[in-house]
Amino acid sequence: MSDRRSGQGYSGESLLFLTDEQLRQGIEAMFFAYRGFTAVPDRILADMAYGRAHHRAIHFINRAPGTTVNNLLAILGVTKQSLNRVLRTLISDGFVESRVGTVDKRERHLFLTEEGRSLEAKLSDAQRTRMRLAYKEAGPEAVSGFKKVLEAMMDPDMRRAYGKLRDSGS
Amino acid sequence: MSDRRSGQGYSGESLLFLTDEQLRQGIEAMFFAYRGFTAVPDRILADMAYGRAHHRAIHFINRAPGTTVNNLLAILGVTKQSLNRVLRTLISDGFVESRVGTVDKRERHLFLTEEGRSLEAKLSDAQRTRMRLAYKEAGPEAVSGFKKVLEAMMDPDMRRAYGKLRDSGS
DNA sequence: AGTTTAAGTCAGCCTTGTTGACATTCCAAG
DNA sequence: CTTGGAATGTCAACAAGGCTGACTTAAACT
Numbered sequence: 355m356s357d358r359r360s361g362q363g364y365s366g367e368s369l370l371f372l373t374d375e376q377l378r379q380g381i382e383a384m385f386f387a388y389r390g391f392t393a394v395p396d397r398i399l400a401d402m403a404y405g406r407a408h409h410r411a412i413h414f415i416n417r418a419p420g421t422t423v424n425n426l427l428a429i430l431g432v433t434k435q436s437l438n439r440v441l442r443t444l445i446s447d448g449f450v451e452s453r454v455g456t457v458d459k460r461e462r463h464l465f466l467t468e469e470g471r472s473l474e475a476k477l478s479d480a481q482r483t484r485m486r487l488a489y490k491e492a493g494p495e496a497v498s499g500f501k502k503v504l505e506a507m508m509d510p511d512m513r514r515a516y517g518k519l520r521d522s523g524s
Numbered sequence: 525m526s527d528r529r530s531g532q533g534y535s536g537e538s539l540l541f542l543t544d545e546q547l548r549q550g551i552e553a554m555f556f557a558y559r560g561f562t563a564v565p566d567r568i569l570a571d572m573a574y575g576r577a578h579h580r581a582i583h584f585i586n587r588a589p590g591t592t593v594n595n596l597l598a599i600l601g602v603t604k605q606s607l608n609r610v611l612r613t614l615i616s617d618g619f620v621e622s623r624v625g626t627v628d629k630r631e632r633h634l635f636l637t638e639e640g641r642s643l644e645a646k647l648s649d650a651q652r653t654r655m656r657l658a659y660k661e662a663g664p665e666a667v668s669g670f671k672k673v674l675e676a677m678m679d680p681d682m683r684r685a686y687g688k689l690r691d692s693g694s
Numbered sequence: 695a696g697t698t699t700a701a702g703t704c705a706g707c708c709t710t711g712t713t714g715a716c717a718t719t720c721c722a723a724g
Numbered sequence: 725c726t727t728g729g730a731a732t733g734t735c736a737a738c739a740a741g742g743c744t745g746a747c748t749t750a751a752a753c754t
Binding site: 372374375377378379380381382383384385386387388389390391393410413417431481482484485486487488489491492493495496497498499500501502503504505506507508509512513515516519520523 | 542544545547548549550551552553554555556557558559560561563580583587601648651652654655656657658659661662663665666667668669670671672673674675676677678679682683685686689690693
Binding site for chain 2: 699702703
């Protein structure tokens with residue numbers, strides 16, 4: 355299977371000849387890179403009986419303070435029961451505060467406590483450092499391509515969520 | 525934020541001005557993209573009581589037929605107990621064959637059966653299709669940048685494993 | 695002969711996903 | 725105003741798939 359071309363290769367005029375082999379390299383790159391990407395925070399969290407799920411919750415609460423549980427659910431893509439377990443431990447450990455909504459009392463609005471913000475900083479510092487080094491090594495052109503491909507790889511729903519978060523950035 | 529720099533303008537020297545906000549976008553992009561990336565195979569596997577772990581094992585056995593358990597362990601980065609559980613079900617379900625080594629009889633060499641290859645094809649077709657569309661949308665330049673950044677993001681060990689696999693490709 | 699290595703197994707733990715059942719709150723139709 | 729349904733969040737129980745630790749078997753090395 356030396357020069358197998360990828361079926362629908364003739365992408366209009368943009369001349370993208372993609373062999374299965376090239377695509378597979380991309381798949382494996384995603385796998386290995388994602389592991390590297392989560393390795394440092396994972397290690398920090400493991401020491402406090404937390405996991406990746408806690409990290410994700412903390413990240414997005416920090417990103418959008420006052421967000422509701424339902425909001426968070428949609429972004430994280432898990433069941434509310436699953437998220438709830440994580441939130442419960444974060445709240446009882448004093449990293450997250452849950453305030454009953456004033457206009458709609460069914461809703462809970464989530465905030466990081468001082469302690470929560472400090473944990474968030476520790477985790478995201480580690481991850482940003484890794485990201486910064488990768489960017490530096492790959493160069494500016496590569497970075498823009500990186501983001502383009504990732505964005506194209508998302509599910510449409512998540513792409514919308516990502517866009518909203520991105521544009522709301524400080 | 526007023527003077528946020530985009531980075532990709534100054535491609536010449538290493539003038540990479542990266543705000544925390546830009547880095548966080550990269551972090552979130554990784555999160556959302558990885559989910560999109562695994563979504564389709566996950567759905568296929570869920571119907572047969574398999575998970576992502578089975579997919580990974582099948583992928584790398586297909587990639588390097590005759591690989592040993594120890595090899596697979598190193599690539600997947602899990603414990604042998606964890607891998608063994610997965611491998612056991614794959615073997616008893618007839619997707620994987622385990623042959624005692626001829627030169628070193630302690631080793632077991634792993635191969636996909638006909639059925640295993642067909643499942644692998646189904647899974648990787650789905651994933652390649654997604655990858656191909658993303659590549660097409662992002663364009664050829666973006667693809668090379670994408671791979672560069674991912675490679676830079678890997679742990680050194682994994683980077684070596686990735687390089688070996690990559691260079692052994694058809 | 696004794697040690698190391700490859701592989702497999704059993705037991706038990708943790709995180710994190712799932713469903714199902716349930717309580718509370720809101721809102722709109724009767 | 726009441727009542728029924730929808731939305732929101734919580735509790736409980738289960739499964740997948742990570743992990744550690746202890747142990748066995750067989751083969752290879754020294």
